[in-house]
Amino acid sequence: MTAMDAYNFAYLDEETKRMIRRALLKAVAIPGYQVPFASREMPMPYGWGTGGVQVTAACLMADDVLKVIDQGADDTTNAVSIRRFFQRTADVAVTEETEAATIIQTRHRIPEAALREGQIMVFQVPIPEPLRFLEPRETETRRMHALADYGLMQVKLYEDIARHGEIATAYAYPVRVEGRYVMDPSPIPKFDNPKLNDSPALMLFGAGREQRIYALPPYTQVESLDFDDHPFVASKADHACDICGATESYLDEVITDDQGGRMFVCSDTAFCRSRQGDAA
Amino acid sequence: MYVAVKGGERAIENAHAWLAEERRGDPTVSELSIAQIREQMTLAVNRVMAEGSLYDPDLAALAIKQARGDLIEAIFLIRAYRTTLPRLAGSNPVDTGAMVVSRRVSATFKDAPGGQILGPTFDYTHRLLDFALMAEGEAPPAAPTAPADPVAVPHILGFLDRDGLIEAATPSDLTPPDLTREPLELPADRALRLQSLTRGDEGFVLGLAYSTQRGYARNHAFVGELRIGTVAVEVDIPELGFAVEIGEIELTECETVNQFKGSKTEPAQFTRGYGLTFGQTERKAISMALVDRALRWRELGEDFTGAPAQDEEFVLSHCDNIQATGFLEHIKLPHYVDFQAELELIRSVRAAAFSQMEAAE
Amino acid sequence: MNMQPISGGFSNAPLQSATAFRAVLQAMSRPGLWQAIDGAAPPAPLSQASGALILTLADPNTPVHLAGTLDCDAVRGWITFHTGAPLVAAQDADFAVGAWDDLQPLDRFAIGTPEYPDRAATLIIELDGVPAANARLTGPGIDGEITAFCPGDRPTAFPLGLDLILTDGARIMGLPRSTGLEFL
Known part of the structure; x- marks a missing residue:
């Protein structure tokens, strides 16, 4: 595409990359704290991964191998679109294999395959503030984080239990980082929350429209909020994958007819395919 | 598969x-x-x-x-x-007092130096579909023109200012903050609010302005002056030691005169709202001035009534239509994974409720 | 004419600064481990590593403080030419570069505010050779614990604090404020 020839490596200009890189370093130094950054208008809509794209662009090296997933799958349209953007602007190698990737940009999932040291996960984040739905004002939530005043969140979780018998949050389930900041892990299913804890990979979170970057360094203690008498459970559909038979992977439910028929398949398409390969 | x-x-x-x-x-x-x-x-x-x-x-x-x-x-x-363009220079503030006006109206004075100039406005058109336009006819006859008037067109609010009847608008040499290069930080100063409003969605700003007229933080605005025209843009060239004109732009500027502030110790004065937009965009400029005025409640010692137009964080966080449309439209992207998590949750909550009900029977 | 200020920058800034940044990102996310960083050839006495850090992170928006012998014409000229970063006093600095002793007292540097703990300085500390490990490090980025050399303690009241990057020739080690230090 000649249209992109006029743009810099990985699209962003160097000044913008420096600004994002400085924010990333502060984010790594203060795990779980949301660093404000001057998010740029990207050539894709806000809400479609502009934060993740800017973080990836600021991190990419020429010899990186990039994997992009949306809902766990490499072939969903927005994942295809973002992957193509970086192929075009950074001429970077791409892969669908989790193990082969050096940077994995994701929306809503953490891959099933174990991550390793040296890998970077980049999460696309719509609303980075875990307290936002309890308190809409940024000025208030910033003060709460400053004071580590998370009473509001405790009350909300407790009210859930009183009303529903369990904590009524199934995705974007809040975590506490190293006993200090309460953090939104992005809208991953709570099934994925345990993968955040003590991971060998570096986890970076970018929220473009909300202009925030935050991070979890490798080997960071990340606990999902819970109560002693209502401990956190990383739940998934109680089925095996109807394609590869995996029992430990997160599943998508697919409706197959209008008679109540359904099947369950791995949401991580690369994982599912690798198991089919093993079986064959 | x-x-x-x-x-x-x-x-x-x-x-x-x-x-x-x-x-x-x-x-x-x-x-x-x-x-x-x-x-x-x-x-x-x-x-x-x-x-x-x-x-x-x-x-x-x-x-x-x-x-x-x-x-x-x-x-x-x-x-x-x-956003990809390099910043080569920052211009000097434009002088709207020196605007070559194509339209200039005041709702506060019947006449004033420079006069009332209707300009190319829809205001007094009757909104009747002009079927002649469907015929793709000839170009319309040229509008009559008056000889260029060398008389300056001073700002109407300057007359009120001279008598001390309106709050002073003190010029500042501070470089205003830049929303496009720094993350929005609250509370915002007026310069940042104005930058946000001038980029803001016309419909959103119009709706907020309209709400102030209907009593949600009513501020009794008169259009002191609305002017549309071209101004010169100048850039200082350090090597030359003076400013050079790099071009002209068309602007719409609206200054409102609003209900006064004052106290026993301080004589009453009118207050100001301000709108400035690129091009001929007067609905937006007037709306902006009303919302600007509503957002100034704290500085002017007014009460916060809870009206949306007074709420800086609400207005600034939601007036950008590119942010809004992106986030709104993103909900059509796949959310299978989050929805699946919700499905599991609701099934589990329902199962627990049913077993409790059974146990109770 | 003295050509020194203009030589020694990145020859391909987009690619080299990306590689250098990843070294810094790795250093800050794995405290106690040394990472190679190169591509810069700054004038003495500035190390290659510090040169690469400055080229990668500094620009007209980031005030830089030079301490001790680094505060010389050659280094000042090089930084100004390549980055446009304003050179400032300690309390105004986003980045400060110098030997440990020259950077003292550390309480001159910004450690952030409770609302904005990110508004804290990053200190780039030039070592000349790395002495034996003298501290046990724990915290985020560290699998259990690790021992490393640290020139001394720094003011920390997490989440406020200073983030340190040690340099030695063409390598760096990160010591973010989140790292617990226990001197042996």
Whole structure:
């Protein structure tokens, strides 16, 4: 595409990359704290991964191998679109294999395959503030984080239990980082929350429209909020994958007819395919 | 393998091809030129320049053509382009007092130096469809012109200012903050609020302004002056030691005169609201002035009544239509994974409730 | 004419600064481990590593403080030419570069505010050779614990604090404020 020839490596200009890189370093130094950054208008809509794209662009090296997933799958349209953007602007190698990737940009999932040291996960984040739905004002939530005043969140979780018998949050389930900041892990299913804890990979979170970057360094203690008498459970559909038979992977439910028929398949398409390969 | 939506490169490419075909429409109808859009869809071009924050009528026209007339999409194209441009220089503040006006009206004084100039306005047109335009007739006869009037057109509010009847607007040499290069930080100062409003969605700002007129933080605005015209843009060249004019832009400026502040110790004065926008965009400029005034409640010692137009965090967080449209439209992206998590949760909560009900029976 | 200020920058800034940044990102996310960083050839006495850090992170928006012998014409000229970063006093600095002793007292540097703990300085500390490990490090980025050399303690009241990057020739080690230090 000649249209992109006029743009810099990985699209962003160097000044913008420096600004994002400085924010990333502060984010790594203060795990779980949301660093404000001057998010740029990207050539894709806000809400479609502009934060993740800017973080990836600021991190990419020429010899990186990039994997992009949306809902766990490499072939969903927005994942295809973002992957193509970086192929075009950074001429970077791409892969669908989790193990082969050096940077994995994701929306809503953490891959099933174990991550390793040296890998970077980049999460696309719509609303980075875990307290936002309890308190809409940024000025208030910033003060709460400053004071580590998370009473509001405790009350909300407790009210859930009183009303529903369990904590009524199934995705974007809040975590506490190293006993200090309460953090939104992005809208991953709570099934994925345990993968955040003590991971060998570096986890970076970018929220473009909300202009925030935050991070979890490798080997960071990340606990999902819970109560002693209502401990956190990383739940998934109680089925095996109807394609590869995996029992430990997160599943998508697919409706197959209008008679109540359904099947369950791995949401991580690369994982599912690798198991089919093993079986064959 | 069965996967609900197989996206894939080809689906995207085909969608883009279809989009291009739809954009062009019936190929037996001649194609719109950029010049036609620029010259005949001027107000659309002006809105795209104002909310896109880029003064370039040709690019705005191109964006409108590419966006099939969807102005928010066109604004988005302009914003995404603008953000990649290098910052070569910062201009000096423009002097709207020296504006060459094409329109200038005051609702507060019947006449004033410089006069009332209606200019090219819809105001007194009767909104009757002009079927003659359907016939693609001749160009209209030239409008009568008056000889150029060398009389300066001073700001109306200057007359009130001279008598001390309106709050002083003290000039400042401080460089205003730049929303496009720094993250929004609250509370914002007035300069930042004005920058946000001038880029803000016309419909959103209009709705907020209208709400103040209907009593949600009513501030009794008079249009002290509305002026539209061209001003020179000057840039200091350090090597030369003076400023050079790099071009002219068309601006709309609205200054409102609002109900006064004052106390036993301080004589009453009118207060101000201010709007300034690219191009001929007067609905937006007037709306901006009303919302600016409503947002100044703290500085003017007024009460916060809880009205949306007074709420700086609410207004600034939601007035940008590119942010809003992106986030709104993203909910059509797949959310299978989060929804699946919700499904499991609701099934589990229901199962627990049913077993409790059974146990109770 | 003295050509020194203009030589020694990145020859391909987009690619080299990306590689250098990843070294810094790795250093800050794995405290106690040394990472190679190169591509810069700054004038003495500035190390290659510090040169690469400055080229990668500094620009007209980031005030830089030079301490001790680094505060010389050659280094000042090089930084100004390549980055445009304003050179400032300690309390105004986003980045400060110098030997440990020259950077003292550390309480001159910004450690952030409770609302904005990110508004804290990053200190780039030039070592000349790395002495034996003298501290046990724990915290985020560290698998259990690790021992490393640290020139001394720094003011920390997490989440406020200073983030340190040690340099030695063409390598760096990160010591973010989140790292617990226990001197042996």
